[in-house]
Amino acid sequence: MFVAKYVKRDRFLKELSLGVLIFFSPFLVQFHLLFSETDTTFNLYSWEYSHGYDSNLAYAWMVLLHIIPTLLIVVYYFHTIKIHRYAILVCLYWLSYDFLKQGTNLENHWLIPLVILLIPLFSFKNKTSNFFNNFKIARDSGLRNTFFCLLLVLSPIIGTISSNISFEMKSVDFHLFELGNFGFPNFATFLWYLALKLLVLTPMVVFFLSEKKWWRYALLSPILVTMYQLRTGLKPEIDVIDEHEIFEAMPLLLGILLILLFLAKPAYYQNKLKTIYQKNHTRAEELLSKKYGNKSGEFENLKNRFLSFKEDRDKNAILEEELLSLKSQLENELQKSTTS
Structure with missing residues (x-):
């Protein structure tokens, strides 16, 4: 990790x-x-x-x-x-x-x-x-x-x-x-x-x-x-x-360098946002696991299925309705975990 x-x-x-x-x-x-x-x-x-x-x-x-x-x-x-x-x-x-x-x-x-x-x-x-x-x-x-x-x-x-x-x-x-x-x-x-x-x-x-x-x-x-x-x-x-x-070629090389500097700034902040998101996501998973223990197991299974279907949707020809159904099950499971 x-x-x-x-x-x-x-x-x-x-x-x-x-x-x-x-x-x-x-x-x-x-x-x-x-x-x-x-x-x-x-x-x-x-x-x-x-x-x-x-x-x-x-x-x-x-x-x-x-x-x-x-x-x-x-x-x-x-x-x-x-x-x-x-x-x-x-x-x-x-x-x-x-x-x-x-x-x-x-x-x-x-x-x-x-x-x-x-x-x-x-x-x-x-x-x-x-x-x-x-x-x-x-x-x-x-x-x-x-x-x-x-x-x-x-x-x-x-x-x-x-x-x-x-x-x-x-x-x-x-x-x-x-x-x-x-x-x-x-x-x-x-x-x-x-x-x-x-x-x-x-x-x-x-x-x-x-x-x-x-x-x-x-x-x-x-x-x-x-x-x-x-x-x-x-x-x-x-x-x-x-x-x-x-x-x-120096004038054109300087132009390329300016383009790279212009693109580097948003790339830096985008990477920073991804890092913060990943850190918060990992922390949330740790808290869920600690608080609910085995109760969060079903949620984890549904989440993994959802991510797998989402990544392989085109390759496996998964219907949009199936993804929406699985998403709904995920939301229900998360709601049960938070209210129990």
């Missing part, structure tokens, strides 16, 4: 922290500027790590390009319906696979991320039945969830294509038009960069459209910054990417 009260009381703080984390996540890419443009190894006392990149700055940039979408997708994983989680695991697998491929010298690096695909076996109860029930829920809820899951599953496909293209290729000729490398060293690198940006943009757009809580507007921050970064990346004449886009 104490744990439940504590979680209830801190729900607003949890949501606020989540909003702050999401809003400022795109700013993490700026940290790569703190690393050296000339050094090619990391040294800590006698330990030395050689990454094979042209500079520590380039390596740090590559690492942050993987950390940011991974962080955001993990948040999405824990705040969405289960059917979306299966699709999200595909994105997490590709991000882990690509990071190990780009940033380490491990052999068979594709095997390690397979552990991610085992997450549902440990995180969901009644694994097999839940797996198929979740797909039934997605089907019954219409095309919306099916379309969202399809987008999530297909998000890493560009990155997969980039892994199978020769680094010698500079462009692709589609007869009607030619797709170049947009200033990147080769076409494969351009597709790789595009894939990492789409792995921020696509899941966050889906997350924003499916989430209903007030902090969802914080998702506009990574969406907006990623769009600015993509715009810069598609300009061949620009040599520097992922550095100045935060400042270009």
